[in-house]
Amino acid sequence: MSVDLASALTRLIGDGVETAIAAREAYAIGSVTPSVVATPGDCEALRACVSVVGDAGAALIPLGYGAHRALGHEPRRYDVALVCAALASIRDYTPADMTVTVEAGLTVAALQEVLAREGQWLPLDPPCPAETTIGGLVAADLGGPLCGSQGRVRDFVIGLGAVMADGRLIRAGGKVVKNVAGYDLMKLLTGSLGTLAVLTEVTLKVRPRPAVTRCLVFELADADAGIESASALAAIGLDALAMTVVAEGGAGGRARLVVLLAGVDADVAAARRCLEEHVAGVVLDVSADEVAAHAVIAPIRDFVRTTAGDVVVQIVALPDAAGRVASVLAGEATRMQFDARSGRTVAAFATTDPARLIERVAARAATHGAHVVLERWPLVLAGEVEVWRPLPASLALMRRMKTELDPRATLAPGRFVGGI
């Protein structure tokens, strides 16, 4: 079948098809390597590729640069890596409208560059923005240190274009910031990890870039001191763009509180005074400008993808439980990052018994009613672990959604929650 499929795709997109082992391995997911890598050059070619793969009864996974492909279950079937990175144009950008329409393959970093020239930005900061496409950002619902103050992907996507599993090209939403015409398919596809449709185009709300951005780093006694400080600052409503506790070396290891402040001069100065009043720690670094400030936060943003570790988990809890979750994880993790406002903790572990560690972490999270996302785990456990926990109460409805929109299971079969 794969030989036929490769030739059918070659008829469509010519040398956009690769079957050499090196090319295919670059898009392997866990232990599964696709038979074909297809890189369509435009939206119509992409649509045709999906159609051909579906009609062949084969399965595809939409990808950008593959930076986040570790997220999700190993696919049940994976014949074609459908690379969307060639669809990378900006379709519409009128700065005064504060909206931008881009093709799904444009990277987040490239978009930010264009927006910055107009004094604007998309206040979302996924890990590794230079290798993260807008399609990937939306499909994987990625976030970073900014999400505690700026919101999540779902708050910024106002329109989209997508290819359905049967090859229909559809649109939803629009290019205006307020719009209730038709169902909100933007919400349905955000975070659906390529299992319902292949995104081709996304319209986003953008925001003015803050006039001033500064970064302060405080050295703290230990992880608990950091967690306590951050939780207290969140409770009094410190106006910070980002506020992350970074703890390394387990119990007794060192901890830092990294804070991004932004706004007009007076706001930044006031927030800084508030910080220095409330945080009992040594100030390590005060960035001189915006570029330096973002450089400090970049490794924190990228941590979930770049860290070493046998197991990496993300846990999201209610704010009043999040600190306790983080504190427990910090004791065991080689590195732990905690955001009091979004309730998110990301932790990396070195372990000789990953299965038991995962169960232990999940059980602790469950006692606090938290959500767990397994960001990385050893290959040997593929098929044995559930990546997202707890399984949602409406899983049956979600399965029906998948069957209705992708009855042949063409799109990323098995990748999603509960093996959808």
Add this chain to the structure above:
Amino acid sequence: MSSLETARLRDALVAIVGAEGVLSSPADLSVYECDGYTLERAQPDIVVLPRSTREVAAVVRLAWDAGVPFVPRGAGTGLSGGCLPLEAKLMIGLSRMRQIRAIDVPNRRLVAEAGVVNAAVSRAVRSHGLQYVPDPSSQSACTIGGNIAENSGGPHTLKYGVTTNHLLGVELVLPDGAVVELGDAIEHTLGYDLTGVVCGAEGTVGIVTAATLRLEPMPAAVTTLLSIHETVADATAAVSDVIAAGIVPAALEMMDRTIVEAVEAAFGFGFPTDAGAVLIIEVDGPAAGLAALTAAVTEICRNHRARSVRVAADDAERAALWKSRKRAFGAVGRLAPNYCTQDGVVPRTRLPEILAEIECIGARHRLRIGNVFHAGDGNIHPILLYDERDEGEVARVIAAGREILAACVRLGGSVTGEHGIGVEKMQELGLIFGPDDLAVMRQVRAVFDPDSRANPGKIFPTSGGCVERRRPARQAAL
């Protein structure tokens, strides 16, 4: 339904909710013949008012078994006929589900039942320094369930987003009577974001009985400015410059002369009735930077020939200003026996064009049209004044409304920003979406509601026969 079927259904409903929760006399039913969109009216056969999720589920299950479609209703303040009982003659009113089930101050969450009034949510948490941000103009009457169905907005959504941005989870009764929980209190989505799909689905996927809402702290400091301009064009240019300066106000509202006249007659705030347009601009944030922000906005308004820029002196004046704005729709009743509020959206930069277009359309149809709208969002609300006793004028109102929406679409916008499609705009939905787009939406609907039992005959344009089919319903208004 035949009268026998209706009688049988009524008895079964009484067994579930008690006799006082079932309405079927013509006098009782007349209250439910329309919502805030009064151009069309239709009476339900039965209105049932359950008090709990269990009762809603039992009612819906009964309807499922009897093969009877239903239409959910909140407070009936909708503006697109979303709860009009056209195809479904069983109306399920949620107004008796008024419990706030939980308030979690440390985590800034609140669980409200569908019938809780929007303003009651903020009232319940004000003493904790918290608020529920979405604030539709009808907030003193409209319900959380209705807000979710319509994905309602309001003046303060410019900076803070609409209902969906503050909704974390819902309890949903599916059309077969099953109760499902979508989402939860945690700021993270597990699986598909079905909460996000239900929000704005206008009651076509089931009945939301309760919702988990995110609360926000009250802003540290707020300044509300009133800028008086000679012309709508000057006011619009000021709006553009505020946005271009990188300022995101909490609200940025405009009223034109027609509306100001009505509002002033009703509330006597002190608006000059000879001004071409007034802007209400609210900026909020940390106290430290607010003075600079206020100064910047003031300067921009002055640059656009503002006759005066006045800062609300205190909370009382600020409240009076907002009351004038939010009750503008009602005040319009002084200008004409009837009015129809339109709801369209254009990209912010196209506001001058759409306002000029509306003026032309009004002149062409010999209609008086006032404008009160969310200028910062590009969300316009032309108010078309008419007299329903004049059949020709009613027809012109409908035609002008359609032309205004078509113009919004031509300018890159949408046919509804916050009022919904309902019955009013089913044909207009076809202006922005093609058959495949709508087919996928129908598929999504079928996942929840395979037999179209929940609020049938809404949102989706029917092929051709729609106008004829709806004509009898329209007659009541004409």
